[in-house]
Amino acid sequence: MARITAGVATSHVPAIGAALDNGRCADPYWKPLFAGYEFSKDWISRVKPDVVILVYNDHASAFSLDIVPTFALGCAASFAPADEGWGPRPVPPVEGDPGRAAHLAQSLIQQDFDITIVNRMDVDHGLTVPLSLMFGQPVLWPVRVIPLAVNVLLYPPPSGRRCHELGKAIRHAIESYDPDLNVQVWGTGGMSHQLQGQRAGLINRDWDNQWLDRLINDPEALARMPHIEYLREAGSEGIELVMWLVMRGTLDLKVRALHRFYHVPASNTAVGHLILENAI
Ligand code: DHB
Ligand code: FE
Numbered sequence: 481m482a483r484i485t486a487g488v489a490t491s492h493v494p495a496i497g498a499a500l501d502n503g504r505c506a507d508p509y510w511k512p513l514f515a516g517y518e519f520s521k522d523w524i525s526r527v528k529p530d531v532v533i534l535v536y537n538d539h540a541s542a543f544s545l546d547i548v549p550t551f552a553l554g555c556a557a558s559f560a561p562a563d564e565g566w567g568p569r570p571v572p573p574v575e576g577d578p579g580r581a582a583h584l585a586q587s588l589i590q591q592d593f594d595i596t597i598v599n600r601m602d603v604d605h606g607l608t609v610p611l612s613l614m615f616g617q618p619v620l621w622p623v624r625v626i627p628l629a630v631n632v633l634l635y636p637p638p639s640g641r642r643c644h645e646l647g648k649a650i651r652h653a654i655e656s657y658d659p660d661l662n663v664q665v666w667g668t669g670g671m672s673h674q675l676q677g678q679r680a681g682l683i684n685r686d687w688d689n690q691w692l693d694r695l696i697n698d699p700e701a702l703a704r705m706p707h708i709e710y711l712r713e714a715g716s717e718g719i720e721l722v723m724w725l726v727m728r729g730t731l732d733l734k735v736r737a738l739h740r741f742y743h744v745p746a747s748n749t750a751v752g753h754l755i756l757e758n759a760i
Pocket of ligand 1: 539
């Protein structure tokens, strides 16, 4: 049986990709940020997932504002790094997993999640920066990736509760897949940040850290947090955090945090990072 062996959460700031791609990781500004991922890179090289279901948001790279799917599952054989205005990142293409993605699509839709099936899309910093943080700079990514793009760009995004329930449905889908497979689910984006308007630059350390505590210990209650609280406390882009609830929904109620990291500054964003496993 395929099994979800761990959940990973991380922010996805585009400047982190630029720091890596331009050899700036040892700069005083970036060094403490990358230090927070040393444990994770070592851990993932040992646990070797076969497949990552990578929950992320597209930033108007694959989807223009003409068409905005709420939940879009990448079913293609590969996904090219997107050109976000300064050329695609110099990272390997992302190898998909069409057979398993098709199983996931069928199971999720039969569990009443009306996801959009995407057979071609480029993937932006929302997906490639988390891969870089976890795997560094390999010639090829050492894992297959099933992208799950969530709309957190154009109001209304899905509720935290819906995202958490989607995670539970993903778990059911994976566990109904016969072949032995080591699957991880990653939730990306966040934490507090606001890129625009009068509150641009907003960071809320206390709120972020309480949010992390609640994600670990009380996800059912956290999932009921309304959008307006994210907006008020974590800034307009803080809503990206609902994607971490998809990851959390794929795990048991009781989890343990193998690794927890929080760092400010990284561009305009408070960076959070967790590795979670079921407690038993
Ligand atoms: C930044 C963060 C994001 O999540 C994003 O999508 C774009 C920019 C930033 O902090 O600069
Ligand atoms: Fe973002």
